[in-house]
Amino acid sequence: MDMGSMGSGSGVPGYFYMQKMFWAVIGAVVGFAALLNLLDHILLWQRQRSQNAKPKSFFWSFYATITALGREINSASLPTYQFKWLKMRAPPLGKTVLALSYLITVIVFCFYKYDTGDQWSWENIAYRCGCIAQAQLPLIFLLAGKQNIIGYLSGVSYERLNWLHRWVARVLWLTCTFHLMFWFRSWARYDYIKVKLSTDQMTQTGFAAWCILTALVATSFAPMRRVNYEIFLVVHLVLFAGFIGAVMLHVDYGKTYVWICVALFFLDRVLRFGVSLVANLSIFHRRIPGRSWLWAHKATLTPLAGDVTRITIDQPVLRWSPGQHVFLSCHTVAPLQSHPFSIASIESDNQLVFLIQARQGGTKRFHRFALKNLSLFNPSGPEVKRQQLVGVEGPYGTIRPLRQFDSICLFAGSTGATFTVPLLRDIVQRWKASVQGTFSIVTRKIRFVWVVKSRDRVGWFKDQLETALLDVQTIRKIDGFSEKELDLSIYVTCDEELEASNPDGFCGPEAHGAVQVTARASSETNGPTKKSPDQQVEIRSITSTDQNNDGCGPDGTCCCKAAVDEDGAAAKCCCCGPSSISLSSSSSSINEKGPETLPTKPAEDKPQLKLIAGRPKPRNIIRKVLEEAEGESAVVVCGPQGLQDDVRRSVVALSDERAVHKGTGAQGIYLHVEGFCY
Structure with missing residues (x-):
């Protein structure tokens, strides 16, 4: 059967055609974001030449007006609502509009030219929803990677796209639920659901994939992530592998989208591994006296006020811009952990400096080690530095100059x-x-x-x-x-x-x-208070x-x-x-x-x-x-x-x-x- 041409009637688009149209929409949105990023770079070049931050022509004045309206919509939000211990924050309007637009787009692609009340269309709707679910899979992986293609084109770093990765996954779950429910609805007419679940391998693998995806989405909400991020990450990767495996067994056609996901996942890992090697191995950089010939980075951990640990790496080989962060690992102190921390120094310092608040997990271990190191090696005498091998991955993060x-x-x-x-x-x-x-x-x-x-x-x-x-x-x-x-x-x-x-x-x-x-008052209580030099x-x-x-x-x-x-x-x-x-x-x-x-x-x-x-x-x-x-x-x-x-x-x-x-x-x-x- 040619699934690409199936549409259940005259004028109804085929399933594969709808997948292509879905990616045409995604490509148009990414292209528009890339155009805005290009205009921002042109604006930077123009302002540096003119030494002025005002619009220089009618086009740039018009662009500034549209940008101002867009910024107001993007950043507007409802006030925080609190009921007893429950605190509810509405996301910014821009995120809400983008997530809802994506949801509406997917629903339109799922049900376009179908009558959900027509029982003879239920299986066709189920097929369509399954195909649209397949098409969404690569987008989730594109938004999840640290080496992010969409991020490079749009000028937005991976961490600022991560919320969209989660919402696309939630819409995927909804699409898969439509796919499942319309099959169940069709089979229920003949009391056939239990038979399909117990005897049909495609139904079994599909239901297993839906259950795993449900667990993935349920464990990805903020409270679950913040309980213990290391455990969340392991669970997330295990469930992801199970989901991809179940989908691979479930589909008879359109496995290309699944293989694209696998390729994107391993491409991201290979690129990150390569970036990490270049960032940490001395052999890729100019030889500096005192630096190890193999591993470039050693750090000193110092406790500061407020349960904060200062980690200092002298003479780093890494190059970065202000406002960026790296993933820092120190396996002798916090084994098998890597966390993102903002770089608190600038390149001219010739140091990578991080100030890390001790909370739980690796950050708490850093602070305990720093305190222990201080008490053991510097109880009363001069400061003694005990350095640890550390690894860095990055830098990541973008902000307009x-x-x-x-x-x-x-x-x-x-x-x-x-x-x-x-x-x-x-x-x-x-x-x-x-x-x-x-x-x-x-x-x-x-x-x-x-x-x-x-x-x-x-x-x-x-x-x-x-x-x-x-x-x-x-x-x-x-x-x-x-x-x-x-x-x-x-x-x-x-x-x-x-x-x-x-x-x-x-x-x-x-x-x-x-x-x-003590301050000299400049007026009486009813009058304005001025700053006093005394x-x-x-x-x-x-x-x-x-x-x-x-x-x-x-x-x-x-x-x-x-x-x-x-x-x-x-x-x-x-x-x-x-x-x-x-x-x-x-x-x-x-x-x-x-x-x-x-x-x-x-x-x-x-x-x-x-x-x-x-x-x-x-x-x-x-x-x-x-x-x-x-x-x-x-x-x-x-x-x-x-x-x-x-x-x-x-x-x-x-x-x-x-x-x-x-x-x-x-x-x-x-x-x-x-x-x-x-």
Whole structure:
């Protein structure tokens, strides 16, 4: 029987024809995404030549307007709904529209020109659904691979396509369910279901494939993945192998799609293996004294405040861009595990640095090893480095180059700074190069916001941030007409989730040894509060070992959850105070021997980090940057889900409020949201 021409009637397309049409639609969508990616690259080239982030012609103005509308739709979302312990988040509208569009497309292909009420069409519908299910299989594997063809064409990294991989798999399950149910519905007319299941091999293998696919989909939801990702990964691979095997036994025709899936899976593995070899073997790179002739990477593990482990690889052979990540493995500490971590350094450091929060599994083992290593080899004397062999795979991750934007807002929560700090440092480094005339850059202003739970965690990036401030200060001294500006704030709050603002805030009882803040008020309570140059702050310690914690929570934690506007009236806080706190120190790691005393009045020529008690108000911060921007701006956020949602809603609201590229003169807003979870 020619299955390709079967359609059960005049004018009904054949099954194989519908498979081809399905891939024609997928190809058109991927082609459109590739075109947008090409336009973004042309825009980058154009802006670097013109030193301006505004549209240069009618076409680019029209493109900017369409882009602004698309961004508003893509990022819009409903507020979080919480009922007792159950918290429900609606995905961004863009993801919802794309997933629903795919679902509708598949349903149309399954039922086009069929009457589901006609019992004589049920078997034909079952055949059609089975063929469309076959056609979807390669798409799932294309979206799952790390070496991702769709990602290369569209400029979107694999991790940002992974949600689509899961939704395509769920639609595949629905299609297979249609395929199964319409066969059952047809057989039920003759009470034939049990007979087919017990005697027919094709029915048995098909039902087995559906059961395995059901298990695959059920175990792939976020709660299951986050219980133990290593176990999830093993279960996922085993079920995948079983599903492909069952499908191979089930189908009599169209096995080409199954073989394509197998080929894509092994191609991805071979490419990843090749990339890993090149990234880790010294024989592929220039010989450097002190580096092993075989394995290139050795790492030092150092414990930091907040149960964080700093992993440092000196003289790496890897090349990367700010905002990228690698899969890191250290089998002597966490056997048979490889996890993605953001690279917290830039290439000019000649180091790969990772800051890893200890949670469970491999990350917890890293921290335990670092603590044990510190206590065994450095109980009281000078630091002794014990290096471990590590492997890296990557780098992965993409973000539009920020140097093409006039103004940049960077928001980070806790270890999310591993993503934003390299982006900040890269722009500052390019500013320095532009002063020397070796590089051109569009960016004029950077607004950096970092939210941490306690003051001691500022030490993670304290030296890098102070150096960035000092570099900008130097640039402005060299070039008196320079418009380069870096505004940096660090918020200290115990509200790690950073959910919707608590208008009244929360403060516990004042702790012994709380920070003393004195500031000259510029007006009465009813008037606006202005910044005072006479603010003086005494910070006794930034370590977790001091008994006199500078906060009402443990380890110097500030328990002020109120959203604070640093330019407005100060919110009341009984622990850390609402005022900006100047932090001065040259150390960026934990002092295990005792507290590190900081000077009350820092040196005048050294830039100071500004610490603020409470939570930031992203909308106010972003609005101020946009009002001063002379071209398109970028907003980047990496942190807890609450911070991501807050920044996303703020950008959408401000884009709509300012009528971006809709005749008001307001310039565009590019939003990049980076998460750190599976």
